[in-house]
Amino acid sequence: MKYLYLVWCGLKRKKLRTLLTLFSIVVAFFLFGLLGAIRQALAGGVSMAGADRLVARHKVSIIQMLPISYEPRIAALPGVTAVVAQTWFGGVYQDPKNFFPSIPVEPAEFLAMFPDFVLPAAQRQAWLATRTGAIVGRTTAERFGWKLGDRIPLRSPIWRHEDGSDAWEFDLVGIYDGAKKGTDTSQFFFRYDYFDEGRAPDRRGEVSWFTLRVNNPALADQLAATVDREFANSPYETKTEPEGAFAQGFAQQVGDVGAIMTGILSAVFFTILLVVGNTIAQGVRERTAELGVLKALGVSNGRVLGLVLGESCLLAALGGGAGLGGAWLVTLGGSPVPSLLPIFYLPTADLLAGLALIAALGLLTGLLPALQAGRLGVAEALRHHT
Amino acid sequence: MSTPNGPLIEIQDVEKIYRRGAEEIHVLSGLNLTVARGEFLALMGPSGSGKSTLLNLLGGLDRPDRGTVTVEGKRIDQLSDRQLAAWRARHVGLVFQFYNLLPAMTAERNVELPLLLTDLSRRERRQHVATALAIVGLAHRTRHYPGQLSGGEQQRVGIARAIVTDPTLLLCDEPTGDLDRKSGDEILGLLQALNREQGKTILMVTHDPHASARASRTVHLDKGQLSADPPA
Structure with a gap:
């Protein structure tokens, strides 16, 4: 837990960029939740x-x-x-x-x-x-x-x-x-x-x-x-x-709503993956000297890797959790168009799939920058600044 | 093992080569140096002479290509990355020219950083941080971010961070290089006090003869070779 603050500081280093990235993740998972409810509504008879x-x-x-x-x-x-x-x-x-x-x-x-x-x-x-x-x-x-x-x-x-x-x-x-x-x-x-x-x-x-x-x-x-x-x-x-x-x-x-949804979601997630991955990678590049300082102070390579991975996972968890939670709250209120979508709720399976996607997003986007940060030589990293 | 009265640092036949493509640059060649416990050593030399490289080797931030680096009787050139990191956390305090504070953290959080690697409780960490900030005269600026502090104050925070774990030696890389004369003098005074009053062994890289005058000994590094300071 004592490292959580360090992870949080990494994210708030560029507040606007972090907020925009967070917002894009919220929107993506909100859509994911709503589309899950719509798919459930359309396939209600099947289930x-x-x-x-x-x-x-x-x-x-x-x-x-x-x-x-x-x-x-x-x-x-x-x-x-x-x-x-x-x-x-x-x-x-x-x-x-x-x-x-x-x-x-x-x-x-x-x-x-x-x-x-x-x-x-x-x-x-x-x-x-x-x-x-x-x-x-x-x-x-x-x-x-x-x-x-x-x-x-x-x-x-x-x-x-x-x-x-x-x-x-x-x-x-x-x-x-x-x-x-x-x-x-x-x-x-x-x-x-x-x-x-x-x-x-x-x-x-x-x-x-x-x-x-x-x-x-x-x-x-x-x-x-x-x-x-x-x-x-x-x-x-x-x-x-x-x-x-x-x-x-x-x-x-x-139309084949399932296939259409899968297509839309794939495009959305691929885009989000690139956006978040780029944000984390850019953050690591900009903080090369800071990561060097952490290593110079005695933070091990593995722990630095964990810190960077923690940033991407925290970002995905906050954004994904808010988006999925928002979709869940909206669907709790019932169908906005009962005549078209009589059954309207976020199925547990989609909720679990959403949580798995959050974890995957956090790990995938953070992995490469984290490995890069972990491998960084201390003296070389410090030269970025000094 | 080194005894309390024996040398703290022994460097023998150290060679460091940087490779740039096919080109090899010999930064340090057959370098020998001994630093006694409690010494305040100034390391001078022109740019590119290998001062910072030597400091990196002593701090376990880099490894020599040849030769041995022994600190407190321990061959640190033989340690793995993980062991070196643990060793640094325990024995080395680093002070940088550009302070290298984390801008998103307050002064006290910056100082607390090395203590995160220890088993101290949050309360104990806070106590150590308060003591370190008090020693550098910044007890009233604990909640300020680096951007809200002057250069001199930032360097004081950097020194507090370096001493908070009570390390064996302090390595300072141009600690006054980014400061005006007045702030620089204050920082040098602080380092001198840490050396004299708390017995800290300090190695300071500097260009500035005014700064090196505060040290108990000065050595010059040129083209990878050391020479002692001529007596005044």
């Missing part, structure tokens, strides 16, 4: 996907519909233990910017299929008993200040009534929470029977996809092929895949 769940959709595209009549046929296939039909409703509340996923489902089957959504028993009963009933995740309920018993009007640009109206009304009977931290609690679910009777007759019986549970996840691939074979050569051929792959495909409609 909460069940290993024993498959999704069957139209072979061509998710926007192509499948007939509800497929449901009993899928359920009858050996290895399938449950099936739930879901449809993209695309509802908006009052204003187009108030968007959140809204999906008609069969309540009992749906809740059994997705135990991640935790609904109190009384609210579950109310949903089963109310045809116009809907449940919503706590994030969206809090976002709009909804309470149980509220009547929720939604407009759907996709699904219209027989008279051409796009306005739908639901009675809020339940507010669910997530079983896990990453559970998406922004979604709005309502009853399929109410939805099917309310939409234009020529569109009745259409659904977007089926989620099915398999009794043996190890045989999920084979079962997916069985499902697709069952409907091969029909007007509605299916593509069945694990739920995680389905969610990933959904998220990647806006």
